[in-house]
Amino acid sequence: MIREYLEEVGRKTEYVINSAGAIAIMLAQAVMYTFVPPIKLRNMFKQMEFVGVESLFVVILTGTFTGMVLALQSFNALKRFGAESLVAPTVALSMARELGPVLTGLMVTGRAGSAMATELGTMRVSEQIDALVTMAVNPIKYLVVPRVVAGVLMFPVLTIISDFVGVVGGYIVGVKFLGINSGVYIARTLDFVNVHDIFYGLKKSLAFGLITATVACFHGFYAKGGAEGVGRAATSSVVMGSVLILVSDYLLSSIMSY
Amino acid sequence: MIEIKDLRKSFESKVVLDGVDLTIEKGKITVIIGRSGEGKSVLIKHIIGLLRPDSGKIMLDDVEITALKEREFNGMRKRFGMLFQGAALFDSMTVSENVGFPLVEHTDLNEEDVLKIVKEKLRRVGLEGVEDLMPAELSGGMKKRVGLARAIVMDPEIVLFDEPTAGLDPIMSDSIGDLVLETQRALQTTYIVITHDITLTYKIADKIAMLHEGRIIEQGSVEEMKANRNPIVRQFLEGRAQGPIKVY
Incomplete structure (x- = not known):
């Protein structure tokens, strides 16, 4: 009984360490091949469209409602101190520093990360990745690099959009529904939020893009066991991607506050 | 010419290739037959470098391709x-x-x-x-x-076929067989085909090699194999469940 338990723990630990190593190797190769010619821009743009443009709707929706609910909740709290106008910087700072990058990261992991893992997983189990190798095309360069590049470039762009619509959502609730003066709202936002806060969030989102794309590519690339394996790859990529985003969010925040 | 020498490969504890020796002649169609799961796919994946052997080697002309690094192998793969x-x-x-x-x-x-x-x-x-x-x-x-x-779009010297007729009806299988012959004759390419389709094998093979329990147990021309008395070969070519090969 105890022995079985220990074996299980050992197996899990081994799996985690192996995966971490394999992901690190894949990431290193992807970074290297990004700069090895020939650079195929077409594939990159295609992935950027998929990760960026096609995630726009879900990011705008999440960003707007998050901004709106933030305004509502912080209004209830700040009203007790008579500081209603501080709703504006509360919304803007929370969006820029934390919720913009994290929620964008989680939503895009769910949408694009799972799709990447499914696509690469299907290519693996139907031997399309082997076919690439037999045609002397490096599959990391051809498949992984464009996805990682798209993740790294598009996550910050989506985050900026999320920040912006979040602030707009906060403004609508604060000014139109809760009666804060429009001029005061805008002035307070500009007083408290500066460009560093936005960059602070963007740096994180860049890391989240790297994490999501690499984790998704890893799970898809090494998928095995037919349709079931592809499904497992998609699930694992979303679970692992989301957990890593939250963990690295804390780590990055604590590193960057020094 | 491709020479496979004492090629061995195991996955975890399962021995798949247990010392394969085979010579594949240039410009000919070599058909490797054997039951499903005998490691035919594993064997051809070694020839094109999708898998690396535990030991043994594959020579392509005078180059030991199994010793090539991944990058060097890529140049070879264009052939x-x-x-x-x-x-x-x-x-x-x-x-x-x-x-x-x-x-x-x-x-x-x-x-x-x-x-x-x-x-x-x-x-x-x-x-x-x-x-x-x-x-x-x-x-x-x-x-x-x-x-x-x-x-064949790059006019390669060697083409590998993994079960070209699997999942096709007999008429379609026959027409794929014709196609294999036509394309091969046109360019005198070296074709290596793995299959358990006996009809196809008799139709296209210049040489047949049978893979059984990780080794090439018999090889020869179509006529030679038809005349072969090895009970394992007989059982396989005649497609009988009874015989020395155990059915699980």
């Missing part, structure tokens, strides 16, 4: 074409993009020239007017044909 069991067409690309893929990746030909070659290869495998279809719109036999067109 090969491979048709996968499920054709392995890229399902995000049209038929013509699939067939033209190696040309786009490895040559400086412009779009027009690529399309010209693609059309010529598709015609050679008996397909016309399918250039703009997606792989999902093709039947199993058509996928195999497109896969073959892609495998």
